[in-house]
Amino acid sequence: MTRSIDSIVIGGQSIAPGQRKTIEIAVPSLYTHTQLEMPVQVIRGKKPGPCLFISAAIHGDEINGVEIIRRVLNQKSLSRIRGTLIAVPVVNIFGFINQSRYLPDRRDLNRSFPGSESGSLASRLAHLFLNEVIADCTHGIDLHTAAVHRENFPHIRAVMDDDETRRLAHAFGSPLILGSDIIDGSLRKAVEARGMSVIVYEAGEALRFNEVAIRAGVRGVMSVIRALGMLPTGSTGKRPAKTFTTNSSVWIRAPQSGIVRLIKPLGSRVEENEILGIVADPFGAQEQPARAPFDGIVIGKTNLPLVNEGEALFHVARVSRPESAEAHIERFQNRLDPSLDVETSSEPPVS
Numbered sequence: 001m002t003r004s005i006d007s008i009v010i011g012g013q014s015i016a017p018g019q020r021k022t023i024e025i026a027v028p029s030l031y032t033h034t035q036l037e038m039p040v041q042v043i044r045g046k047k048p049g050p051c052l053f054i055s056a057a058i059h060g061d062e063i064n065g066v067e068i069i070r071r072v073l074n075q076k077s078l079s080r081i082r083g084t085l086i087a088v089p090v091v092n093i094f095g096f097i098n099q100s101r102y103l104p105d106r107r108d109l110n111r112s113f114p115g116s117e118s119g120s121l122a123s124r125l126a127h128l129f130l131n132e133v134i135a136d137c138t139h140g141i142d143l144h145t146a147a148v149h150r151e152n153f154p155h156i157r158a159v160m161d162d163d164e165t166r167r168l169a170h171a172f173g174s175p176l177i178l179g180s181d182i183i184d185g186s187l188r189k190a191v192e193a194r195g196m197s198v199i200v201y202e203a204g205e206a207l208r209f210n211e212v213a214i215r216a217g218v219r220g221v222m223s224v225i226r227a228l229g230m231l232p233t234g235s236t237g238k239r240p241a242k243t244f245t246t247n248s249s250v251w252i253r254a255p256q257s258g259i260v261r262l263i264k265p266l267g268s269r270v271e272e273n274e275i276l277g278i279v280a281d282p283f284g285a286q287e288q289p290a291r292a293p294f295d296g297i298v299i300g301k302t303n304l305p306l307v308n309e310g311e312a313l314f315h316v317a318r319v320s321r322p323e324s325a326e327a328h329i330e331r332f333q334n335r336l337d338p339s340l341d342v343e344t345s346s347e348p349p350v351s
Contacts, residue, residue: 008042008044008051008084008136010023010025010040010042010086010132010133011023011024011025011026011040011132011133015042015044015084016044017044017045017046017047017048018044018045018046019042019044020041020042020043020044021041021042022039022040022041022042023039023040023041023042024037024038024039024040025037025038025039025040025128025132025133027093027094027125027128028121028124028125036093036094036097037093038088038090038091038093038128038129038133039088039089039090040086040087040088040133041073041086041087042084042085042086042087043073043078043081043084043085043087044081044083044084044085045080045081045082045083045084045230047082047083048082048083049081049082049083049084049228049229049230050083050084050138050139050228050229050230051083051084051086051136051137051138051139052083052084052085052086052137052138052139052140052141052224052225052228052230053085053086053087053088053133053134053137053139053140053141054068054069054072054085054086054087054088054140054141054143054221055088055091055129055134055140055141055142055143055187056068056069056088056089056090056091056142056143057089057090057091057092057095057096058091058092058109058110058142058144058187059092059095059101059102059108059109059110059144059145059147059206060090060092060093060094060095060096060097060098060099060100060101060102060103061095061096061099061100061101061148061206061207062101062143062144062145062206063096063145063206063207063208063209064143064145064203064204064208064209064210064213064214064217065089065143065144065145065201065217066089066090066096067209067214067350068143068214068217068218068221069087069088069089069143070089071214071218071347072087072218072221072222073087074347075222077222077231078231080231080232081225081230081231082229082230082231083228083229083230084136084137085225085230086133086134086137088129088133088134091109091125091129092109092125094121094125095109099207101147101148101206103121103122103125104121105120105121105122107120107121107122107123108122108185109122109125109126110183110185110186110187111183111184111185111186112125112126112185113126113130113185113186113187113189113190114126114127114130114190114193115127115128115129115130126187126190129187130187130190130191134191134196135194137191137196138195138196138197139164139168139196139197139198139224139228140191140196140197140198140199141168141172141198141199141200141201141220141221141224142187142188142198142199142200142201143200143201143217144200144201144202144203145202145203145204145205145206145208145210145213146202146204146205146206146300147206148205148206148207149205149206149302149303149304150205150206150300150301150302150303150312151204151205151210151266151300151301151303152202152203152204152205152266152299152300152315153175153176153203153266153267153297153298153299153300153329154174154175154176154201154202154203154204154212154213154216154217154332155174155175155176155177155178155201155202155203155299155317156169156172156174156176156177156178156199156200156201156202156220157177157178157179157180157199157200157202158177158178158179158180158198158199158200159179159180159181159182159188159192160177160179160245160247162192162197164197165192165197165198165199167197167227168197168198168199168224168227168228169199169243170243171223171224171226171227171228172199172201172220172221172223172224173219173220173223173243174201174216174220174243175242175243175244175267175325175328175329175332176243176244176245176246176297176299176317176319176325176329177243177244177245177246178246178247178249178299178317179245179246179247180247188200199224201217201220203216203217205303209350209351211336211338211349211350211351212333212336212337212338214350215336215338216332216336219336242328244297244319244320244321244324244325244328246296246317246318246319246320248317248318249296249299249315249316249317249318250293250315250316250318251300251312251313251314251315251316252276252290252291252292252293252312252313252314252315252316253290253310253311253312253313254279254290254307254308254309254310254311254312254313255279255288255289255290255309256279256281256286256288256309257279257281257307257308257309258279258280258281258282258286258307259279259280259281259282259305259306259307260277260278260279260290260302260305260306260307260313261277261278261279261280261305262276262277262301262302262305262313263275263276263277263278264276264277264298264301264314265298265301266298266299266300266301267297267298267299267326267329267330267333268297268298268326269295269296269297269322269323269325269326270292270295270296270297270298270316270322271292271295271322272292272293272294272295273291273292274291274292275289275290275291276289276290276291276292276298276313276314276316277289277290277313277314278290279307279313290313290314292314292316293316294316294318295318295319295322296316296317296318296319296322297316297317297319297322297325297326297329298314298315298316299315299316299317300312300314300315301313301314301315302314
């Protein structure tokens with residue numbers, strides 16, 4: 001889909017074809033009278049093309065996406081872009097400042113869309129972002145991590161019954177695509193209701209940088225930009241990355257309260273009934289295993305060894321050929337592991 005718009009207006013400022021501009025969108029002030037602003041950078045090519053938004057930190061403590069967007073914006077090739085790229089590294093500016101997933105009113109911004117001009121703080125911010133920042137977009141990539149004390153293996157979440165969304169999901173090149181239902185109040189539901197195709201990238205842990213997740217995110221975003229025809233695709237001579245798709249996943253929960261010893265790492269293959277971890281009381285008198293319900297791949301896990309009964313321990317995705325998926329995931333990790341770099345990267349790895 002291509003949009004030919006003479007001038008895009010965001011925050012009262014016009015961005016004409018060929019311009020690159022950083023805009024500060026006023027959001028509700030703090031109760032100290034301090035004014036806050038949501039930073040937005042718009043890059044418009046001289047030639048028409050799709051209008052793609054990239055957003056991060058809708059949950060204020062999910063910071064991997066902020067670094068992904070910074071690295072994407074430093075790509076020199078963007079000077080030749082067609083269409084429009086709208087980059088919003090910090091949507092939930094309130095949560096980001098407070099290192100919190102939520103807004104000061106304790107609401108989840110990603111459950112507050114499409115929002116309203118006269119609702120709660122979360123509702124007003126959602127309405128502002130949707131109508132003032134990304135209203136003219138045709139496509140979107142929303143960058144996320146797991147919640148606090150949890151970690152996600154890099155994967156894409158999308159509704160795979162739409163041809164264009166499916167194309168974006170495969171173009172991103174993550175090892176796994178999880179077909180998932182759209183949650184009420186999410187950004188994904190709000191933008192798809194407006195005819196935009198959007199995918200969600202999940203990788204890493206809240207309040208932590210993960211170099212592999214960041215590198216995979218940058219590669220994925222640039223791959224989508226090329227797949228949309230916003231940049232030349234070029235020819236690398238390499239085979240397209242293998243991606244496994246599944247519509248089935250489940251969280252394995254703690255069978256009792258205690259201290260969990262995690263056995264299976266992220267990205268590992270598991271077999272039905274295999275022990276993933278063991279939960280024990282401090283004396284070791286009572287131990288219960290957490291087992292895999294089916295053959296699959298671990299795509300999420302807790303990082304906190306102290307658990308209450310019923311808390312989520314492992315997120316396992318069902319795949320048809322887990323042994324093949326595991327081999328591909330290992331190659332994916334080795335390719336992006338900074339300790340295995342053979343050449344000096346333009347971006348020093350974060351740790």
